[in-house]
Amino acid sequence: MKQESESKRKLLETAMEMIWESSYGSVSVDDICTKAGVNKGSFYYAFKSKSDLAVAAFERHWEHKRPLMDKIFSSQIPPLERLDNYCQSIITSQKEKYQTFGKMLGCPYCSLGSELSTQDEKIRLKADEMTKRMLKYVESLVRDLAAEGLIEVKDPAELAQEVFSYVTGVLMQAKIENNVHHVERLQHGIMRLLGVKNLTAAAS
Amino acid sequence: MKQESESKRKLLETAMEMIWESSYGSVSVDDICTKAGVNKGSFYYAFKSKSDLAVAAFERHWEHKRPLMDKIFSSQIPPLERLDNYCQSIITSQKEKYQTFGKMLGCPYCSLGSELSTQDEKIRLKADEMTKRMLKYVESLVRDLAAEGLIEVKDPAELAQEVFSYVTGVLMQAKIENNVHHVERLQHGIMRLLGVKNLTAAAS
DNA sequence: CTTGCATTATACCAACCAGTCAACTAAGTT
DNA sequence: AACTTAGTTGACTGGTTGGTATAATGCAAG
Numbered sequence: 001m002k003q004e005s006e007s008k009r010k011l012l013e014t015a016m017e018m019i020w021e022s023s024y025g026s027v028s029v030d031d032i033c034t035k036a037g038v039n040k041g042s043f044y045y046a047f048k049s050k051s052d053l054a055v056a057a058f059e060r061h062w063e064h065k066r067p068l069m070d071k072i073f074s075s076q077i078p079p080l081e082r083l084d085n086y087c088q089s090i091i092t093s094q095k096e097k098y099q100t101f102g103k104m105l106g107c108p109y110c111s112l113g114s115e116l117s118t119q120d121e122k123i124r125l126k127a128d129e130m131t132k133r134m135l136k137y138v139e140s141l142v143r144d145l146a147a148e149g150l151i152e153v154k155d156p157a158e159l160a161q162e163v164f165s166y167v168t169g170v171l172m173q174a175k176i177e178n179n180v181h182h183v184e185r186l187q188h189g190i191m192r193l194l195g196v197k198n199l200t201a202a203a204s
Numbered sequence: 205m206k207q208e209s210e211s212k213r214k215l216l217e218t219a220m221e222m223i224w225e226s227s228y229g230s231v232s233v234d235d236i237c238t239k240a241g242v243n244k245g246s247f248y249y250a251f252k253s254k255s256d257l258a259v260a261a262f263e264r265h266w267e268h269k270r271p272l273m274d275k276i277f278s279s280q281i282p283p284l285e286r287l288d289n290y291c292q293s294i295i296t297s298q299k300e301k302y303q304t305f306g307k308m309l310g311c312p313y314c315s316l317g318s319e320l321s322t323q324d325e326k327i328r329l330k331a332d333e334m335t336k337r338m339l340k341y342v343e344s345l346v347r348d349l350a351a352e353g354l355i356e357v358k359d360p361a362e363l364a365q366e367v368f369s370y371v372t373g374v375l376m377q378a379k380i381e382n383n384v385h386h387v388e389r390l391q392h393g394i395m396r397l398l399g400v401k402n403l404t405a406a407a408s
Numbered sequence: 409c410t411t412g413c414a415t416t417a418t419a420c421c422a423a424c425c426a427g428t429c430a431a432c433t434a435a436g437t438t
Numbered sequence: 439a440a441c442t443t444a445g446t447t448g449a450c451t452g453g454t455t456g457g458t459a460t461a462a463t464g465c466a467a468g
Contacts (some may be wrong), residue, residue, distance in 0.1 A: 001412095004447070005444085007445085007446085010393060022322060022323055023229060023319050023320060023322070023323060024229065025227060025229020025230060025319070026229060026320075026323050026423075028425065028426080029425080029427080030424080030425080030426090038426085038446090039446060039447055039448070040428095040447090040448080041428085041429085041445095041446065041447055041448070041449095042445070042446055042447075043220060043427095044426090044427065044428075045444090045445065046445090048427095049426080049427080050426065050427090054360065067414060073300075075400045076207065094324075101322075101346065103321075104321075104322075105322060106318065106321075110318070110376055110380070111319070112272055113319050113376070113379070113380040113381065114221070114225060114315050114318040114319065114376050115227050115229070115315070115318065115319040116230075117307075117308075117310075117379050117380050117382065118225060118226060118227070118305075118307050118308075118309060118379070119227060119230050119323050120447075124380060124382065128381050129378050129379045129384075130213060131377065131380060131381075132270060138229075140300050153293060157390070158389065159396070161377075162370070162374075162389075162392075162393040162396065162397075164373075164377075165373035165374045165376075165377045165386065165393070166369060166373050166393075166397070167373070168368070168369045168373045168376060168377065169368075169369035169370050169371070169372045169373020169374070169376065170366075170373070171371065172314055172317070172318050172372060172373065172376060173335065173365075173368075173369045174315070175318060175321050176314070176317040176318065176331045176332050177324070177335075178321065178322050178328065182365065182369065185362065185366075188362070188366075189366040189369070189370075189397070192363070192366065192397055192399065193370070193393070193396055193397045195396065195399065209414095209415075211415085211416080231455060232455065232456080233455080233457080234455080234456090235455080241419080242416090242455095243416060243417050244417090244418090244420075244457085245415090245416060245417055245458090245459095245460095246415070246416055246417080246439075246455065247457095248456090248458075249415065249416075250415095253456080253457085254456065254457090277431090
């Protein structure tokens with residue numbers, strides 16, 4: 001039941017890549033099928049709609065990214081180092097995409113969410129789910145920073161949300177400006193937002 | 205030369221509204237023409253492409269919004285009050301759109317930019333131009349806050365960019381979550397990011 | 409009245425869109 | 439060998455897409 005067939009896997013992979021690089025609206029089912037080398041009939045055997053595929057592709061992407069995220073945000077790592085690793089991973093992946101596609105792609109969940117939240121409720125809910133998952137990592141991080149006395153915070157959940165909103169905002173601006181620069185200064189802004197007391201190590 | 209005909213005006217107005225409510229990809233030229241009560245021939249007489257219309261519609265939207273922005277960010281107003289007015293204007297307009305359309309619409313420039321920056325260079329450049337215009341207001345604000353000794357900042361331009369990225373991030377998250385709440389707490393996050401010393405007045 | 413030009417209206421296009429379908433294959437299972 | 443199940447194929451549908459060609463209008467100057 002859970003073993004996904006080769007063509008289903010290929011469709012999910014291709015769809016994720018194409019939607020991330022372009023947008024949901026500018027990629028057609030035919031485009032995806034052609035690039036994936038899968039027949040359109042097979043597409044609609046595997047997924048009941050284009051929108052369904054997008055949701056499934058995002059879930060798959062998350063499942064593949066999760067081990068790395070678990071590692072980056074591991075409680076075994078001091079919170080400030082966690083933050084550093086998180087920022088570095090974003091910079092690395094964004095730069096890699098930039099080299100591959102010749103342009104900044106930003107956060108896929110947010111791009112799709114921003115495009116279709118008002119149009120497709122299932123996609124909005126998925127994007128919302130994705131952001132909430134990421135938020136959990138940031139919440140633990142904020143709480144651990146507070147526990148170590150590195151920051152002062154009344155409402156850790158709210159601060160985490162602020163940090164995460166900031167991160168996604170920076171990624172969006174980087175996409176619009178088509179420039180890595182803001183992403184490279186991501187950590188600086190986060191440190192300021194958190195109000196980390198000892199700035200010697202990480203903030204430039 | 206500059207006087208725009210009635211149908212051109214109607215097209216720009218309708219396009220802005222429809223693209224903001226839905227998305228560029230999910231609104232067709234026919235949709236816009238029908239709703240604007242303008243014939244398709246007139247559309248392609250006035251604009252040479254759908255993408256051109258979008259760019260023009262955004263420019264028009266900016267021109268109409270500018271007087272309000274100039275007023276909000278007037279140097280005559282103390283910087284902290286400017287910030288408060290800015291946040292209030294965002295909350296008000298977002299709530300108004302929420303009541304009209306039954307959903308959060310976020311920032312139109314950013315939504316379109318996020319959707320099409322990798323697809324349409326003219327649209328990306330326009331979105332980039334829009335954000336840079338807004339950034340100028342925030343830059344002056346940050347500098348004036350520093351001049352009054354309310355914040356400490358080494359690079360005002362960078363802090364302004366951070367604040368603006370945060371604002372757009374919050375608007376995007378509000379759209380994805382379809383919830384005004386984060387927008388209502390916008391000022392709280394900005395104050396923390398700025399590191400305003402005297403929090404008594406504005407931050408709850 | 410007529411010429412010329414700025415609009416606007418109508419009809420049309422080929423390409424493309426998401427989605428459907430009956431026929432087919434291949435690999436078990438009995 | 440007969441039957442079931444899971445997956446594949448490619449042609450097909452009906453509607454929509456952005457964009458065009460051209461005719462009809464209005465209207466102001468000569």
